[in-house]
Amino acid sequence: MRDPSFAKGFGGPGQEQFLQVLDRDEAERRFRAAVDCAPRGVERVALDSALGRVLASDVVAPVDVPSFDRANVDGFAVVAEDSFGASEEVPRQVQLADEVIHTGVVPTTIVRRGLAAAIATGGMVPRGADAVVMVEHTDTVDVSGFPNVDPPEGGRDVHIRRAVTAGSGVSFAGTDITAGETVLRQGTILTSRDTGVLAAIGVAAIDVWRRPIVAILSTGDEIIAPGQAMEPARIYDSNAQVLADAVRELGGEPRRLGIVPDDIDRLRTAVREAIDIADVVLLSGGTSKGAGDVSYRVVAELTDPGIVAHGVALKPGKPICLAATRGTPVVVLPGFPTSAIFTFHEFVAPVLSAMAGRAHELGSTVQARLAVKVNSEIGRTEYVLVGLVETQEGALTAYPMGQGSGSVTTFSRADGFTTIDRHEEMKSKYAR
Numbered sequence: 001m002r003d004p005s006f007a008k009g010f011g012g013p014g015q016e017q018f019l020q021v022l023d024r025d026e027a028e029r030r031f032r033a034a035v036d037c038a039p040r041g042v043e044r045v046a047l048d049s050a051l052g053r054v055l056a057s058d059v060v061a062p063v064d065v066p067s068f069d070r071a072n073v074d075g076f077a078v079v080a081e082d083s084f085g086a087s088e089e090v091p092r093q094v095q096l097a098d099e100v101i102h103t104g105v106v107p108t109t110i111v112r113r114g115l116a117a118a119i120a121t122g123g124m125v126p127r128g129a130d131a132v133v134m135v136e137h138t139d140t141v142d143v144s145g146f147p148n149v150d151p152p153e154g155g156r157d158v159h160i161r162r163a164v165t166a167g168s169g170v171s172f173a174g175t176d177i178t179a180g181e182t183v184l185r186q187g188t189i190l191t192s193r194d195t196g197v198l199a200a201i202g203v204a205a206i207d208v209w210r211r212p213i214v215a216i217l218s219t220g221d222e223i224i225a226p227g228q229a230m231e232p233a234r235i236y237d238s239n240a241q242v243l244a245d246a247v248r249e250l251g252g253e254p255r256r257l258g259i260v261p262d263d264i265d266r267l268r269t270a271v272r273e274a275i276d277i278a279d280v281v282l283l284s285g286g287t288s289k290g291a292g293d294v295s296y297r298v299v300a301e302l303t304d305p306g307i308v309a310h311g312v313a314l315k316p317g318k319p320i321c322l323a324a325t326r327g328t329p330v331v332v333l334p335g336f337p338t339s340a341i342f343t344f345h346e347f348v349a350p351v352l353s354a355m356a357g358r359a360h361e362l363g364s365t366v367q368a369r370l371a372v373k374v375n376s377e378i379g380r381t382e383y384v385l386v387g388l389v390e391t392q393e394g395a396l397t398a399y400p401m402g403q404g405s406g407s408v409t410t411f412s413r414a415d416g417f418t419t420i421d422r423h424e425e426m427k428s429k430y431a432r
Contacts, residue, residue, distance in 0.1 A: 020311065023422065024346070024381045027309035027322060031347060034308050036327030037354035040210040040279055047198055050190050053208035054251055054357040059184040061201045064174035069125040073169045076116040076138060076158055077101065077129035080166040091159040096140060101126060116158045125170055132169030137162035177201060187357055189251070209357035211253040215278035216240050217270055218259045219286040219295050220335065225259060239284040239333070239340050246341070250349055251356030252280070262286065264294045271298050275328055279355055282348065285335030287319045295332045296321045302330060313380035313422060317343040338411050342383055363416070368396035376420040385414035 022030075042056040071077065078094060086092040094116045099109045101119040109117045111128035119125070119132060139159040177183060183197055184190075190198075190208075198206060218237045226236050237259060244254035257274055260267045267286075274281045286295030287310075300307055302325040309322040316339035321332035331348055333340040353360040368388055376382045386398040398418060401410050 021313050021318065021380075022309045022311065023313055027312045027320075028347060030308040031322040031324070031329070032351070034305050034324035034327075035329045035351055037351050039357040040212045040355055042207050043210045044205050044207050046205050047195060047203060050195055050198070050206050050208065051192065052251070053190050053206075053211075055184055055186050055188045055190065056207045056209045056357065057186050058182050059198065059201075059203070059206070061177045061179055061181045061183050063177075063201055064179050065177035065200050066171055066173055066175070068173050070171045070173075071101075071119045071121055071123045071125055071132045071169060072171055073132055073134045074121050075119065075132045075134045075136075075169060076160075077111055077119045077125050077132050078116045078160070078164070079111060079113050079129060080131040080164050080168065082113060082116075083131070083133060083160045083163045086160045086163045088161050091139070091161045092163075093157050093159055096156045096158050099126075130166040130170070131164045133158075133160055133162070133164050134169065187359065189358060209251075211251060212279040212352060212355035213255055213277065214247045214252045214280040214282060214352065215255045215257055215274035216243050216247075217257050217267075217274060217281070217283045219262065219267060219283055220259075221261045223259045223285070237284075238337055239335070242337070242341060243282060243284065243333075243344060246344060246349070247352065250352045251358050252352050262294050264297060267294055268298045268301070271330070275325060275330065279328065280348065280352060281328065281330045282344075283330075283332045284340055285333075287321045287332040287334055299323045299330055299332055312343075314343070314346070315377070315380055315382040317346070318380070320347065322347060338385070341411050366396060366416075368398040368418075370418070371397050371399045374400055374418075374420065376424060378424075379422050381422045382420040383417045384420065385410055385417045387413070388415040 039056070045053060076096070082094050083092055094114050097109045097111070097115055097117045099107060099117055101107045101109070101117055101123040103120055103122040105124070107117065107124055107126035109126045111117055111126050116133075117126050117129065125132065138161060141157045141159060142155060177197075177200070183201065184194055188194060218240045222234050223237045224231070224234045226241070230236075240256055244256055247254040255278060257270060260270045271281065271283070283295045283299070286293040296307075296310060299321055302323055304326050305324060307321060307323040309320070311318060312320055312322075314320070316336065317334055319334050319339075320343045323330045323332075329348070329351055333343050350360045366388075368386070370386075374384055385401045387401055389397045389399065391397055401414050
């Protein structure tokens with residue numbers, strides 16, 4: 001059944017018009033009410049594959065980090081009190097134990113007052129020691145041949161030339177991470193720093209939210225795939241690529257299902273198959289109401305609830321068609337690149353972020369002075385792409401980029417956009 005708001009008789013044979021254009025916020029409210037934005041479920045992935053994924057639960061450390069008292073420097077493990085008063089002129093002297101403590105071994109020496117043990121950076125501090133003196137602040141002296149000297153264990157002494165306090169040169173067990181400590185929170189997007197923390201506590205696999213699958217269908221007799229030879233009246237499919245990469249940036253998994261011509265039966269089959277395999281279905285093109293536009297006609301056949309908005313008071317992006325069936329979003333984006341990208345980020349990106357378990361990130365804003373006045377139509381929200389230029393005083397000036405919604409390069413070259421509210425007729429001073 002067709003949307004009853006459609007009407008014929010304007011714009012030529014077979015042309016239907018938007019008679020019930022919705023406010024942007026109302027369209028979003030209806031769309032969000034019709035779709036299931038919950039995360040798509042939990043899957044366990046190896047740490048090697050966890051970069052960029054979203055944690056599905058808090059991570060609690062099972063061990064201390066470090067798990068033992070560890071030397072931070074090359075030097076000698078001592079009782080700090082043995083170094084008190086030491087100086088270059090009057091060093092303190094202790095005996096040197098036979099054992100040299102390397103990394104990865106458990107020392108057997110028990111350090112007592114008057115005894116030191118050589119230790120490497122990262123080595124396990126022996127029992128009894130509470131500090132490590134850097135090797136640069138010591139000298140070792142062979143005393144085995146001295147008369148009237150009771151030879152120590154190794155026949156050598158250590159002369160300490162700088163005093164240390166208890167804890168110097170040592171990382172005690174649990175000082176970095178304590179067993180039972182929550183080290184990462186649910187919803188964290190894992191960076192290389194986070195995966196390093198997980199490796200440090202011995203985690204080899206982690207629970208993350210499953211990536212929502214987004215099916216992408218390009219429609220239109222004029223569309224050809226990049227790599228094919230250009231033909232008259234044809235255009236390359238750029239929307240599928242930018243949408244697929246935008247989906248990846250938001251934590252989704254794009255499934256590009258190719259180009260479907262303006263054949264209602266073939267498109268109907270493709271849309272049904274897409275709904276069966278995907279969490280979100282995106283169609284690019286065919287959302288206007290011309291005689292050859294079939295995407296919205298196929299989507300109009302969906303139920304539960306079907307189309308919730310077709311025509312939104314936006315510029316660019318007025319023809320967008322928002323629908324859902326059994327909680328699955330089905331969106332027909334305008335075919336023009338700038339319109340498609342804007343409407344994707346306005347309506348689809350927040351839903352996709354929620355499905356991926358992410359908080360939706362809003363772009364940063366700056367204040368700039370518009371270089372020229374920009375007129376707009378009352379009743380619609382308009383987005384004006386701008387380029388920013390810094391003045392000699394350090395302020396920013398915004399220059400509108402007016403190539404139109406059919407421009408492929410405008411969006412990529414713009415520094416940002418300013419919004420003209422639906423109640424404004426002109427923007428003449430400041431852009432944010």
